[in-house]
Amino acid sequence: MNRDMYMKFKLGDLVKKISGSQWHGTVVGTYSTELTPEGYAVESSTEKGSVQIYPAKALELWNANETTLAALG
Numbered sequence: 001m002n003r004d005m006y007m008k009f010k011l012g013d014l015v016k017k018i019s020g021s022q023w024h025g026t027v028v029g030t031y032s033t034e035l036t037p038e039g040y041a042v043e044s045s046t047e048k049g050s051v052q053i054y055p056a057k058a059l060e061l062w063n064a065n066e067t068t069l070a071a072l073g
Helices: 064-072
Strands: 014-017 024-031 039-044 051-055 059-061
Antiparallel strands (some): 014 024, 039 051
């Protein structure tokens, strides 16, 4: 079976943290451990080169256009 078929996000997706500290960015990698079977490396949209890792359940898809419009309005 192809693991990618069951992944919540794909490389290049824009995502944001659901709660707690804020992090918005692009999925640049994946990881898997015994405690985190599906995790993602996310490069910050504002601090290029800064990457954080999060389990899939901590992230959701992010529409950068909506965030920009909300900030303007």
